[in-house]
Each structure stands twice: as structure tokens, then as C-alpha cells.
Amino acid sequence: MDILSSAFGEFQLSRFPRRRKDQLRAWDAADEYILQHLSENEAINEHSKVLIVNDQFGALAVSLNQFHPESISDSWLAHAGTKENQTDNQISQEDITLHTSLNYPKQIFDIVLIKVPKSLAMLEDQLIRLKPLLTRESTIIAGAMTKAIHTSTLKLFEKIIGPTKTSLAKKKARLIFPTIDESLNITDSPYPSTYKLEGTQYQISNHAAVFSRDSLDIGTRFFLQYLPATDKYETIVDLGCGNGVVGLVAAEKNPKAVINFVDESFMAVDSAKINFIHAFGPERTAIFTPTDCLQGLAKNSFDLVLNNPPFHQQNVVGDFIAQQMFHESYAVLKKGGELWVIGNRHLGYHISLKKIFGNCITVASNKKFIILRATK
Template identity: 60%
Template sequence: MDTLTVPQGNFQLARFPVRNKETLRAWDASDEYLLHQLSEEGYPSHDSRVLICNDSFGAISIALADNLPTMQTDSFISQQATLNNLRINDLPESSVAHINSLTSLSSVLPKDAKFDLLIIKITKSLAQLEDQLQRLRPYLTAETKIIAAGMVKGIHTSTLQLFEKIIGPTHTSLARKKARLIFCQYDATLIPPENNYPKHYLLENTQYQITNHANVFSREKLDIGTRFFIQNMPANSHYRNIIDLGCGNGIVGLIAGEKNPAAKVHFIDESYMAVASAKENFGRAFPERSAEFIVTDCLKGVSDNSCDLILNNPPFHQQNTVGDFIAQQMFKESYKVLNKGGELWVIGNRHLGYHVILKRLFNNCETVASNKKFVILKAVK
């Protein structure tokens, strides 16, 4: 755990999930830059309505907790990180109001009220930013202070163009410690284009209409990894409960449900937009069929020894941090959740070496299928 020292105070902050011997901080240079800038300009005042978007581990929200901000994120993990960091700093959990990326902003504002201060951390997904700005615009005025922050490598001309196109005139700060700020002024006369999200397409070789919210991987078409996975989808009458872990738009679980009509499918992801997409897609495909949709961190809250088959395409990054730590967490928790004889099926790029981790955890691992890019592995409890 490290200490963030900014004009607003000194704060002990941890990443989430909390890991032993963590080497990465829970904030970056753009968080520090933004908090210093706000202090220099005297923002926010004590009665300001503050909205903070995409605060990865809650650094900004914790620093501004005295102002009772609202934090909007698509990430369950970001919410849990913020709650954990509030506890670490002996701040009431009620100091920060939490809403997800699909929650109507009118639910956190008095009638006809607008935000006085809007803070946005720039994410990797340009689509997510575009959708976000479209949803935010109705709750801004010319008096709203709008400031975004990110690392220089993540701010592009296309990023600034979105602010210009949807909100109004935009300029950037000088770079500091490889971080940059974006300043935007709301233009009431601007007529922004219609929101392009969610996206829709027909799943190839099926009649399934697929809906994808903005922060869902492979929004425009079926990606090659998922195509390979569903081409090798297992079917067995012994599967009664199937989990699509890290479900994204739910295509893997949807096809698993098609191949295993007697099974109940559980869709799990830490992204609210992903689970919402999966729910819409499965519900449209099988309107009379029961399924479960859960937003959580990996398999937290899922009962041990409760599942026969887990299907998993693990992410290999958290925000901008690349590694296999999420995959390892998914595999360990899958072992607990599976019944004896239950199966974990994993797809990944051939070079990632997931077979080594699976053999260590399950004492077995076999290759189900492979091609030049991907491998599908099966481990049995």
C-alpha cells in the first residue's frame, strides 16, 4: 500500500483485488496532475455537485470525498476498490455515491439540476468515451467545469475530437510526468450526432441478434477467438449448471445454452455493460428460459461445488496493466466453484502458457483443440 500526497491530503491507497507484495500503485501521474490542478483553481466548492467517471481504484474520489462526489464506472472492481480505500482512510462509505455506466444520471440529481464539476479519467476504449459523453451532455451547462485526465500515450487526436463533437471547444495542458489534462467548455448551441451505441449484428451462421454496449469487446462482429471457442463447444447431459466466466456479450454462454438445453447458464463479468449485453442477448434468443446474470469480481459470491462446467476466455490486462494475475484468480476460484468431476474450459493465445497454471491447480490439463493462434484447454476437478 502506498501514500498519495496531494493538496487535498495524504491518502493510503491499495489496488483491488488486494494482492500480497503488490508492486503497482493505485493511481497514476494523471490523477496527481488533476488533483493539483483542481486545488490551484479552487475546485470544487463545498456545495458543488461533482461527478467522477472511470476512477480506476478511487484515488480521485477518495481525495474529494469531503465533497460527497458521485462516482460512475463500468467496473465492479473499481467500485470495490473505492469502498476498500474509503475504509482504509477511515472515511464513511457514504462519502462517495456509486452508480454504474448504465444508470440514469437523473437518479443522482435533484430535478432539473446539473453537475458543477465533471471529472473524466480517459480509458482505453474510445467507444466507451463516446457513449459516455453522449450520456453526460444533458446534465452539463456552460457553468460546468469539465476536466479530463490521462497519460499522454492514451490521449489522441481522436480523443479530443470526441469532446469537440459532443460537448464543445477543447484544449489540452502541457504534459507533466507523461500525463496530460483535457479542458472542455460546454457549448449549448452544438448539435451532437446521435449516440451510436449499443451496436447490433447478426451472429454468423445463426439467427441470433447480438447487442453490444459500448464497453464490450468486439462490438462490431464476432472475434476470431470466440468463433474458435464456440466451434468446439462441449455438450453433455451431465452439465446442469454452466458458467460463462468473463462473459462479455454472452455469446459463449448463449451457444453453450443452445448445445445444452437442459442446463442453466450463469453469465458473470465485472463489467456492467457486458452483463447487460449478455442478458439482452440470451433473453432474446431464449425468452422462456431461466438464466442468471451476475456482476462481480471473478467468482466472488458464487457457492463452492455448485457448477459442472465453466467456460472462460481470461483477460490478460487490468486497465493498462498486462499480466496473468486475473487468469490465475479465475482459475483458482473456478476450482472451488466446480463440483467434483466438473470441467474448466479455457481459451487463450498459444503463447500465454495457461496449461502450466492449470496443471498446478488441477493436477491435469488436456488440449481440446488448437490452431495457429489459439488453444482450448480442459482441466477437470
């Protein structure tokens, strides 16, 4: 557990979920830069109403807990990490108010701190949603590592919020200072966006944070061709569901099955819910769960898990999420239950699946992707 030191105190912080021998910190230089700027410029006081956006594991909210901040995130993991770090630092859960990306507060804020997201679509959606919460007296400080701030990033701030300046780089981080221009017209967010799922009549709705929100990605397209259709599956999990296309097609092919849509993104799970209800109506039963991988799902309860593992958690790339998904899939599957996985051929998922399940067969493959099946 690492110590974040700033003018606001010292705090023990960890990433979430906690992994043994994790060498990664729960904050970055941009978090430190934001806190330093706040303290040196006396931009915050005991009366300030503070809003934080995209706080990864609560580094900003925990550091500023004395000001009772409100925090918005699309990440279930970010919420869970914030709560864990509050507990470790003996901070009351009531001192920080957490909001999902679909449930913005309504009040005016004096200070808004934004960790700039990788997705321009997400940033656009967030700035449009934030604009009504600001006045000319409000202070906005956005921050990110320098490599994540582009001309297009600054143009979005200028288009939606107002004239924008940046700081000098420090430890490869940079701050953004937009000035609120109340004369700028606030347009409605262009999200959710929609597209027609090829070969079907389904209109697929996608919130701003959803992966491949403009069209079907090539990996999923390949996966859909081989999804099983049989009466033996009564309970199916679309793990890392995104907009729910995999679970949607699985529901069509397995009309008696109950589909569980699971993702750590609140926007992803809501997109999947919109799409499922639009396709099948409220009569068809499905379950929609924002969580970390399969946390909270009953052990030995499911017939089939469908999974296209992500390569990264926030800005960290690796196979650790895939490994967690494989292990937790084994735990929630009934005896005889199956995990179907699609991945790039070079990732070697078959090795891990054989170690965990004791077996693994190839369902289909092409030059880029491979679909694997492991049975408990």
C-alpha cells in the same frame, strides 16, 4: 499500501483485488495532475456538485470525499476498490455515491472529472450521456497518461461537448479542458450496437464497453466450434462473459443447463442479459452476475466453467487475472466438474492448469489458439 498526497489530504490507497507484493499503485500521474489543477485554480468549493467518471480504484473520489462526489464506472472492481479505500481511510460509505455505467445521475453538476478510457466508443457513449448534466457554467477536466490521448480523443470532446484545449504534459500525463457549447445538438448514443452472429439467427447486442462489439473475434469463433453438448452439464458458468456469446451457444447446445454469465463489466453483463433473453425469451432461466472473477459464487456448485481469460486489468497487462480465474474455477466446480479454457498457444496455460487441477488435456488447437480442459 501507498500514500497519495495532495492539497486535499493524504490517503492510503490500494488496488483491488488486493494481491500480496503488488507493486502497482491505485492511482497514476493523471489523478495527481487533476487534483493539483483543482486546488491551484480554486475550481472547487464546499457547494460544488462533483461528478467523477472512470475513477479506477477511488483515488479521485476518496481524495475529494469532503465534497460528497458522485462517481460513475463500468467496473465492479472500481466500485469495490473505492469502498475498500473508503473504509481504510475512515470515510463513510455515504460520502461517495457510486453509479454504474448504465445508471447515470439526473442532476446538473458544477464539476465533472473524467479519466479518459482506452476505448473511443466508451468515451463517445459517456460524453453523450454526460452532456445533459452540464451547463455553460460547468467545469470539465479530463485526464490521462499522454499515450492515451490522441487527436481522435480531442475530436470527440469537440464534437460532443465543445471547443477543447489541452495542458502541457507533466509526469507523462496531460489534462483536457473542453468548454461546454450548448448549441451543439446531442445525438442519441449509437450504443448498444448489434451484429448477426454468423451461422445463427441471433442478433448480438453490445454496449460501448464490450470487447469485440462489432463482430465475433477469432478466438471466440474457434472456441464456439468445440463447446461441449451433453446432458451431464446442469450448471454452466460463462466466466468473463463479455456479450455472452459463449454462454449463449452453450445454452443452445445444452438446453437443460442453467447458464451463469459473469463479468466485472456492468455493460458486459447487461449485454449478455439482453442477448440471452432475445434468443431464448424470459422462460429460460439464466443468472447474470457482475463481480470479480467468481467472487460470491457458491463453492462446489457448478458442472462446467467456460473461460477466455483477458490479458489485462484496466491498463495493466499480465496473466494474474487468468491465474485468479483458474483457482476460483477449481473452487466453484463440483467434483468431476470441468474448466474449458481458450487462449493463445504461447501463454502456457496448460502448466498452470496441471498445477491447480492435477490434469489438463488439449481439446483442439490451431496455429494461434489452444482449447484446454481440466477436470476437478
